[in-house]
Each structure stands twice: as C-alpha cells, then as structure tokens.
Amino acid sequence: MMDQEYGFVGKKKPSNEPQYYSKLLDSIIQSSYDGIYVADAYGIGWTVNDAYTRITGVRKEELINRDLRSVVNEGIISESVTFKVLKEKKSVTIIQKVKDTEILATGSPVWDDRGAITHVVTNIRDLSDLNFLMEELNTSRAFTEKILAEVDELRQVENTKWLLNGVIAQSKETMKAVSVSQKVAKVDSTVILTGESGVGKEVFANIIHLGSHRADKPHIKVNCGAIPAQLLESELFGYEKGSFTGAEKTGKAGLFEKANEGTIFLDEVGDIPLDLQVKLLRVLQEFEVVRVGGYQPKPIDVRVVAATNRNLEEQVQKGEFREDLFYRLNIVPIHIPSLRERTADIAPLMYYFLNNVNKKYELNKRFQAGVISALESYQWPGNIREMKNVIERVAVTTDHDEIDIYDFPDQFIDNFDPKDQRKKTSYKNKGLKEAIMDVEQEMIKSKIQQGKTTRKAADDLGISQSSLVKKMKKYQLSVDAYIHE
Ligand SMILES: Nc1ncnc2c1ncn2[C@@H]1O[C@H](COP(=O)(O)OP(=O)(O)OP(=O)(O)O)[C@@H](O)[C@H]1O
DSSP: OHHHHTTOTTSOOOOOOHHHHHHHHHHHHHHOSSEEEEEETTSBEEEEOHHHHHHHOOOGGGTBTSBHHHHHHTTSBSSOHHHHHHHHTSOEEEEEEETTEEEEEEEEEEEOTTSOEEEEEEEEEEHHHHHHHHHHHHHHHHHHHHHHHHHHHHHHHHHHHHHHTTOOOOSHHHHHHHHHHHHHHTSOOOEEEEOSTTSSHHHHHHHHHHTSTTTTSOEEEEETTTSOHHHHHHHHHEEOTTSSTTOOTTOEEOHHHHTTTSEEEEETGGGSOHHHHHHHHHHHHHOEEOOBTOOOOEEOOOEEEEEESSOHHHHHHTTSSOHHHHHHHTTEEEEOOOGGGOGGGHHHHHHHHHHHHHHHHTOOOEEOTTHHHHHHTSOOTTHHHHHHHHHHHHHHHOSSSEEOGGGSOHHHHHHOOHHHHHHHHOOTTSOHHHHHHHHHHHHHHHHHHTTOOHHHHHHHHTSOHHHHHHHHHHTTOOSTTSOOO
C-alpha cells in the first residue's frame, strides 16, 4: 500500500546502502540555488556546491580538504562563519566578503548523538541579489506610497466636491471667498464673515466647519439677533440651578458648552448687547465659560466663526460695539460680496434653484430666453435668499412651463427694459465676431434654459458635449449647475 502511495510500484526500491544516501545528499546539496559549503568540526572543507562557485567565484579545490584557517589567511574569504559556529555552538549569520563579493553567510551546526558538533553547514546568498530585491521592494513601496497619496488626493477632491455640493461659486469673487474659507478651515483661528443679509454667510460658515478637523463634532449656530437680550446670556453661557425664576432646577449648559470640541457660529454678532460683549470677550480670551449664577469657570475647546451684516467698525465708532472684542473677532475677516457685485453667479444660481424646485415638486419649468439677462441687471437687495424664494414662488405659481419675465413680481418687471433687451439682441452695431459670439451664447442659454442636459443640448446644437461644456465655460455659464447625463 505504502509502495503504491509513493509511486515505487514497478520500480526499484531505494537502497539502504550508505553510498546511496551519500549520493542522495550530494544531489540535494548540488540542487540548491543558494551556495552551500560544509566543513567538519576541525574546519576542514568537506563539500561545496556549484552555486557557491557561481556566487563567489571560489573553485571547489580552493576549499575542499583545505583548512579554513589557511583559506582565510590567503584572503580568499574575509572571515569564517564556521569557526564562529564552532565557538558559539549555535547558528550564526554574518556578512562575509568572498573574493570581492559581499555575501550573507549563515552557518548551522550538525550535532551527533552525544551532543558534539560534527560539521558546520554554511548557506550563502549573494547580497547584491538581496540588495537588488531590497531596492525592488523599496521601489515598489515608494510606488505604493505614491499611489496611496494619489488615492488620498482624489479622496480629498471628492470630499471637496461633496463639501461644495450645493454651493454655487462661478464668479472670481465667490471662488476667492471659498478658497480662503477652505484654507482657514484647517486652522482654529477665529473668523468673521461679513456681508449683506442673504449673501450666504452661513453657507461659508458650513464650508469652514465641514473642512475642519472638527467636522464630526457639534456645529452650533446661534442667531444672536433673534434671541431676546435678557435670555442671550443664559443661552450662550448656561446657568446654574436656581439662578433665576423659571430656570430649570438642574441648571443648564450653554451653547458654548454644547459646542465643545466643535464650532460655534455666532450669526448677527453685532446685535450682542454691550454688557454681554464683555463676557464674550472673556470667553474668547480665556476659552472658559462661567454659567449665569455660577463661579466655577469651565474650560471649553471651541472654534468661533462669527458673522455680521452690520458695519462693525462703524458700530465701534458709535460706541455700540467694544473695540477689544472687534479686534478679537476680526482675526480672519472674510467678506462675502453681494449678488450685485458678482453677477457671474446670477445665472448659475437661477438654474440651480429652478432645478431644485423642479426636482422637489416634479415640475418641468424653464426660463424663457431673456429672463436671465433681465434678472442679471436686477439689483437683488435681498441677495441669494431673495433669489431662491422668488424663483420657488414663480415656479410653483405659474401654470405654464416656460417662465416669462412677466411672471416675476413687479419690481423685476419695472427693472426690465424691453428696449434694452432688444438692444442686447441687436447685432447692427457689433463686429461680426462679437455678433457671432452673442448668437452662440444666446442659443446655448436658450437650450440650457429648457432644462436640457448638456448632452441633449449639445445634440440639438449639433456640437459635441465637450465643446458645449468648453463654450459654457467661455461664456461663464456655470457648468456645475447643469445636469450632465
Ligand atoms: N453660493 C451659494 N450657492 C447656493 N446657495 C446659496 C449660496 N449662498 C447662499 N445660498 C443660499 O441662500 C440662502 C441665504 O444664505 P445664508 O442664510 O447663508 O445667508 P446669510 O448671509 O447667512 O444671511 P443672514 O445675514 O440673513 O444670516 C440660503 O438658503 C443658502 O442656502
């Protein structure tokens, strides 16, 4: 059965003769890819394989039956691992020089039944082979690191896309504010966002919080102007039990405490009454809060982002805002321009809000040609908030799908000058190039206004999707605000 298992059936069984094993051992030693050299307990060379000669260039006759001491003395090998093994009575690995080749030599003792060393088997490897492998490993490690860094970068870009998802930034002015916000998000400096009501200061506060290391910690938003002055202190800093009538029995943590480890967004900071401003200044200086009715300061780790639509410098001059608090808040000021100052954002914002309403209410509304340019010249006193609301209102109240300028409230129509519109589309006073560009822009706008995807619009216009996207960029028609399938 065993014979069958091992494939000896019909063949000659291996001999038990010592010569047979000696031959077998020799062929095992010869078949090794590593160099093998065996010496006896006296340091006399016993056998050596061809790989040893291949690696070191030392011929068999220089080693076999020769005392290793003389081999070392003749400088054939730099030092003997065999003698080290014989001395230390254990396996030893050294780096050895054999005829100018650096090799890694591992010597291992062979023991007899009485515990004496009879031979030392030395296994050698060319270090240049190993160095080569090491280099390859390092190269492949460096390559892997590069790939990982690229993956990280891509992930970062993805995160940025996600972060900016829903934030339209087409104009240079808005892009600059976005880029400063993203930079400042990485550090803990106090930021003050300034700009008229409805320009998107809260949107920028979100960019800062979400881009910071505090992104998964609380983001507490306080509209300081909306909370009655007498309540604001206890809202911001909390109160101890029984500190005033109507207070919760257990006391209450303030918004600063709730924002611990995260970000607190102090909207309308210019509305904070003077007496509270002192307390806020202390918090910003010491980073600790004392609850109303309490004495014990509590340390807090909060990043402060403030916003105001007032002119704080003017308020300081009038004595309505503390100068020291102003400088504390004004570490990184970011001004968000009004919509009038960034007209390049108007068209993409309009499409963006109309798309949102269409999706939300399953509508199919689109702007009639001319509506966008009329709205571009509107003054937008209420900024983006006004635009968002008016587009939603017009989209849901009109019966027809094509939104006309006359569907907008009166102040928009008052602003709309049809003669001016005609002038805009009259090419008489223009050069050929300019007139062609105007027609091109008008045609693209009108296709896009029909709510078409860039692919469909490109088909209709008889150009490729990529050249449509290029042209949209050229005419500053936001590409991101449109659908691309
Ligand atoms: N760049 C933008 N892209 C898309 N939507 C925006 C953008 N900026 C603002 N909005 C939208 O406009 C509206 C008003 O923005 P937000 O509340 O941030 O303005 P604000 O400056 O903080 O106003 P206030 O001074 O009154 O607090 C919000 O619905 C917001 O989502």
